[in-house]
Amino acid sequence: MAGDSKKVQPIIIKRIKKGGHAAHGGAWKIAYADFVTAMMAFFLLMWLLGSTTEGDKKGIEDYFNSPLKIAFFGGTGAGDATSLVKGGGNNLSESVGQVKKGKSETAEQKARKKAIRAAAAAAEAERLRVLKQKVQEVIANDGRLAQYQNQIQLDLTAEGLRIQIVDNQSRPMFDSGDALVKGYMRDILRAIGGVLTEVPNKLTIEGHTDAKPFSAGDRGYSNWELSADRANASRRELMAGGLDGNKVLRVQGLAASMLYERKDPESPLNRRISIIVMNREAEDRVFQSAEAEAVDRTEEESDEKSEQVSLKN
Known part of the structure; x- marks a missing residue:
């Protein structure tokens, strides 16, 4: 019937009951711990690689590539002397690592530096020898200075080229007890100053006196002051001859402390x-x-300041 077809269909409500998650164990904790351990190992490896020298890296690489070759024929390896902990030699007394049949790199560098220093010293010695000859030629070719050759002595010492102008009883460089340069001495010093201006080396100027004391003794104006004044007067004459004052490193008076005779x-x-x-x-x-x-001096000043601060406190 028509009325029956239009009957309302029953409404069905479906309710879903939500239940809790199923319980599980602590497996994730183990996985997380493994991950953290792996990361720590990774960063430790990166730190070791960053702090290892190129020579050590090459030695480790060579060792694992061909360990027997290094063992029998020598070469740089993991126990090289560049490592912090030495090892790999024939016995415990050795400290050169696996460099068994050759010199270590450090030894070669030292030998190279030594050879360079020796070559530089030889070149400098030759330059000073040439300078000595040039000074001798200048004095011999100068009519004013040739007559004073016996008072000018040149020799090569451990410190360099030493030019000594010695006094003469008949031709003194200075008046007794005075630091005023005599005329001929002025010519000698200015000629030498013109020659020395061509060399880059630093100079030391020393004044010496005999052992005859002043009447005032060492407590007054003595041979110490006189020798220093004469050395400084000589410095001024060298500069008047063309010497650059910046080349003078020391001017000192030695009195009679280093006698020639x-x-x-x-x-x-x-x-x-x-x-x-x-x-x-x-x-x-x-x-x-x-x-x-x-x-x-800096350390002493720092200590004094620290003491003053502690006393104030």
Whole structure:
């Protein structure tokens, strides 16, 4: 019937009941721990690679590529001397690692540097020898200076080329007890200054006197002051001859502490001016000594300031 077909269909409501997740174990913790361990190992490996030198890396590579070759024929390897922990030699007393049949790189570098220094020293010695000949030629060819050749002595020492102008009883360089340069001495110093301006080496100028004391003794104006004044007067004459003042490294008065004629302390030969054209080794010693003194002085000043601060506190 028509009325029956239009009956309302029953409404069915479907309700889904949600249940909780199924319980599971701690397997994820193990996986996470493995991941963290792997990351730590990775970063440790990267740190080791970053702190390893190229020589050590090459040695490790060579060792794993051909370990028997290094063992029998030698070569750089994992136990090379560049490693922090030495090893790989024939016995515990060796410290050169697996370099069994050849010199280590460090030894070769030292030998190379030594050879370079030796070559530089030889070249400098030759330059100073040529300078010595040139000074001798200048004095011999100058009519004013040729007559004073016996008072000008040149020799090569451990410090460099030493030019000494010694006194003569008949031709003194200075008046007794005075630092005023005599005329002929002025000519000699200016001629030498013109020659020395061509060399790059630093100079030391030394004043020497005989052992005859002043009447005032060492507590007044003595041979120490006189020798220093004469050395400084000689420096001014060298500069008047063309020498660059920046080349003078030291001017010192030595009085009678280094006698030329030890058997005759009052000999005129002990009264002299020494001009030393310093070699590189002598220059380095002076600079190193000055640097050491500067460091010591800085440390002393720092200690004094610390003591003052502690006393205030």
